[in-house]
Amino acid sequence: MSVTEKVELYKFDEEKYLKEGDAIIAQRKEVEEIADQVFEKGFTNVFLLGIGGTEFEFAQFDYLLNKYSTLEVYAINAADANTVHPTKLTKDSLVITSSASGTTVEIVEALTWIKEIGATVVGFTKKDCPVGKLCSIVIEAKVTTGQCEYAYVLQSYLLYSILNKRNEFPEYERFADQIKNIFKNLVDIRKVFEPKADEIAKQLYNKPYTIFTGSGALWGETLLFSMCILEEMQWVRTRPVTSSQFFHGTLELVEKDVPVFIVKGEDEYRKQDNRVEDFCKKINAEYVVLDTKEYALDVDDKFRPFVVPWIVTALLTERLAAHYELYTRHNLAYRRYYHQFDY
């Protein structure tokens, strides 16, 4: 029996998580067939259309597609898209969007004019909802809980099998086979992190100001946790900043009671994250590191770049959020303004 098997995850239904995970994995063929269909039809560029959480969730795909493919990929905030109507978004574009609620107003507004343009829209949402009704194709996750990584796996099946068809991800089949166990892995990883989550939350929850650094594939996850969880759901004052921009202003704010939370990845940007850590050490700052390298996955090392953002989402956006809530006694579901009235 491994050391983590006995760990009880606070406010986490392991059995349900794994069961819903199985349902996601079972959708692979369905999504790959949609990828075939979209690829057959053809497209000139790809727009990842999100807002708030979904914008930050798409950031990993924006980064990874731009890195591993010659596809023209644009990640775009729906409010900004509605403001400028990007000229490169044409009837030949492929638009990928996502909305768990299916009602996100900025996405509904965007899809309304995008539909008129005639672009192909694949939506990760519910079929029977305002967003779903505006999509050409809907991929509906067969789950009742909204873990980010469920969407990530479905989105990977779509985007990376398209890359495979473009001969840019020839090992896609092996990758898709290997992530079969991802949810089991992400439970184990949660258990390894659990005592740390408690420790970090206890250390940070009451700080007047916390700096968050991240970079590359993990910058989106850094924003997701600091903005969607801490700002929106915990009213905690944060300062998310990229590891490179940190050194051009924000560093001067590090002092007693202003900790730096460093999200550290595994690719070429790691040296930027390390530079933040080295700086913090040098000035004897208070800092916390979440290093994805510490967490094992049942995938070949070469596939880790595609999966490390999911580690961060599991450990921060899900686990650490629950532990912050425990200390702040501020219910994650409570908002003072967001969606409370029209603005």
Next chain:
Amino acid sequence: MSVTEKVELYKFDEEKYLKEGDAIIAQRKEVEEIADQVFEKGFTNVFLLGIGGTEFEFAQFDYLLNKYSTLEVYAINAADANTVHPTKLTKDSLVITSSASGTTVEIVEALTWIKEIGATVVGFTKKDCPVGKLCSIVIEAKVTTGQCEYAYVLQSYLLYSILNKRNEFPEYERFADQIKNIFKNLVDIRKVFEPKADEIAKQLYNKPYTIFTGSGALWGETLLFSMCILEEMQWVRTRPVTSSQFFHGTLELVEKDVPVFIVKGEDEYRKQDNRVEDFCKKINAEYVVLDTKEYALDVDDKFRPFVVPWIVTALLTERLAAHYELYTRHNLAYRRYYHQFDY
């Protein structure tokens, strides 16, 4: 005599500012000849290479070139460029960079490998300095003070006359003629703003946390002021966020003693800035608006989009900075970490 003529600008040498401004305007022909030369040689795309302040200063050109031209333009942070070596940066690229000191280490590192690639590099810097020596062409501002708008005017002569040659800015000559008086305008505007600068600084300097929103052409200027002035030079805790992202997290932090500073522009993004203002009104938040529309310029209305970022830089990065310093009694030149030791 206008109402503002009697206003004395705190810590501002009007005579010197105008004299140096004349020297900048006198460089028009020199810069336009360089534009000819660069255009004749030809290039496939443009990289605006900055870091920290220069990165934020280039943001306006990134935004405006992408809006008014079909040129492929990429704004890139030098540290990130050094991390990834963008594949689209080739011997046929035009790289524009800037360094007032001429010694910025990230820029020197970037230009070293960019020179090997063989791209054309135009640098707004000093000829006899590490950055200047790595450039194909140096445009050296004939001034002794580093007002951002001096660089902006020279950069406009270069970039917008290139656009003119591409038939994308046919009224460039008229534009360039009209900005002859820009520095006189920017003195007048400073005088109109002076009492407000005092009032705003007095109101905000001691807040524990200040949110800054901006969008479109002014987002770079919003970062420039909040990061390079307030964070780096005043150690003031800020939270810069785009007007659209504000509504996806940061809004929940607005409360007593957490003001929102709204930088409001004049183009299609204005409605996003207005939405932030309307929200602040609705919840009775403490907020400040800097609206560029309130400030007159001797240029046709159609040219204002190219010049409004200069209003913001004059009023915030220069004027408001001086007034913050007056109240915080924190010398703008003082740093605890930045460039104080190796890190």
